[in-house]
Amino acid sequence: xxxxxxxxxxxxxxxxxxxxxxxxxxxxxxxxxxxxxxxxxxxxxxxxxxxxxxxxxxxxxxxxxxxxxxxxxxxxxxxxxxxxxxxxxxxxxxxxxxxxxxxx
Amino acid sequence: xxxxxxxxxxxxxxxxxxxxxxxxxxxxxxxxxxxxxxxxxxxxxxxxxxxxxxxxxxxxxxxxxxxxxxxxxxxxxxxxxxxxxxxxxxxxxxxxxxxxxxxxxxxxxxxxxxxxxxxxxxxxxxxxxxxxxxxxxxxxxxxxxxxxxxxxxxxxxxxxxxxxxxxxxxxxxxxxxxxxxxxxxxxxxxxxxxxxxxxxxxxxxxxxxxxxxxxxxxxxxxxxxxxxxxxxxxxxxxxxxxxx
Numbered sequence: 001x002x003x004x005x006x007x008x009x010x011x012x013x014x015x016x017x018x019x020x021x022x023x024x025x026x027x028x029x030x031x032x033x034x035x036x037x038x039x040x041x042x043x044x045x046x047x048x049x050x051x052x053x054x055x056x057x058x059x060x061x062x063x064x065x066x067x068x069x070x071x072x073x074x075x076x077x078x079x080x081x082x083x084x085x086x087x088x089x090x091x092x093x094x095x096x097x098x099x100x101x102x103x104x
Numbered sequence: 105x106x107x108x109x110x111x112x113x114x115x116x117x118x119x120x121x122x123x124x125x126x127x128x129x130x131x132x133x134x135x136x137x138x139x140x141x142x143x144x145x146x147x148x149x150x151x152x153x154x155x156x157x158x159x160x161x162x163x164x165x166x167x168x169x170x171x172x173x174x175x176x177x178x179x180x181x182x183x184x185x186x187x188x189x190x191x192x193x194x195x196x197x198x199x200x201x202x203x204x205x206x207x208x209x210x211x212x213x214x215x216x217x218x219x220x221x222x223x224x225x226x227x228x229x230x231x232x233x234x235x236x237x238x239x240x241x242x243x244x245x246x247x248x249x250x251x252x253x254x255x256x257x258x259x260x261x262x263x264x265x266x267x268x269x270x271x272x273x274x275x276x277x278x279x280x281x282x283x284x285x286x287x288x289x290x291x292x293x294x295x296x297x298x299x300x301x302x303x304x305x306x307x308x309x310x311x312x313x314x315x316x317x318x319x320x321x322x323x324x325x326x327x328x329x330x331x332x333x334x335x336x337x338x339x340x341x342x343x344x345x346x347x348x
Contacts (some may be wrong), residue, residue, distance in 0.1 A: 035303070069302075071296070072299045072303050074296070074299070075292050075296040075297070076251060078290070084289045085289075086291075086292070088296060089295060089299070
């Protein structure tokens with residue numbers, strides 16, 4: 001079976017309330033599902049890798065084929081856990097190592 | 105070479121300097137090199153100067169822009185005659201077919217904006233695109249409705265926008281993607297705006313052009329035209345000779 005190529009996205013959360021990890025990833029899933037439906041969302045391979053509550057920076061993993069879909073969905077987020085919010089993509093990388101070294 | 109990004113449609117009231125300051129600071133943080141806050145009720149030199157100085161302070165280039173929503177074709181020509189030489193960018197909001205056609209024909213119009221969510225009031229069809237491609241007008245798409253709307257209204261808007269963008273590409277009409285927002289929470293970075301353009305059927309290069317190359321080209325062209333050295337397209341005064 002062909003290996004699935006993935007991308008890691010570092011995203012900055014901007015929100016009034018501080019959401020939990022669960023609320024954050026649920027909001028991302030909801031945005032993807034709203035824009036692309038359940039079949040589209042199932043193709044994204046979305047997973048939360050890390051969520052730093054202090055800096056409000058999260059790392060999510062997506063499949064390369066669905067990168068544009070996920071980026072559009074992230075940009076369309078306006079609410080998380082009942083509060084106004086926005087999610088901005090800081091960087092995209094093929095490996096976690098490169099993502100973290102770029103962030104430094 | 106790094107791209108310079110522009111957001112030509114920050115919809116903040118120019119009379120509210122505090123709100124304007126917030127948006128300008130945020131725009132700079134996001135990496136925009138050029139922004140524009142439209143004037144809708146004529147030119148106010150003091151407000152313009154305030155906005156320009158705010159932008160200069162944070163290192164962003166301010167573009168003067170006028171938005172107009174004409175009721176008739178005469179309204180449109182009257183407005184253009186009065187304001188074309190006072191603003192760097194002129195945007196015409198169209199929800200009337202005759203006005204939309206006239207605006208697409210007129211070389212003094214830079215941007216055509218179809219703000220209505222009603223499918224029947226969006227007139228960017230093949231005829232409109234053909235007129236726009238022979239003049240210099242570009243199609244402006246605001247992303248704000250895509251962020252605010254949900255469910256069927258957003259689906260209908262996306263359908264209209266995808267159709268319009270496809271027509272614009274077919275007739276080589278430049279597409280300018282702007283935010284159209286007046287609140288900080290709806291502001292997005294240029295790359296995120298390009299990601300939203302992906303929803304309209306633009307590929308990565310075209311999406312990035314729509315927030316960088318296309319708006320910048322309009323501003324540069326108009327700045328050249330408004331400069332004192334401009335004579336005609338391609339002709340400008342390089343050096344003034346002495347009268348013998």
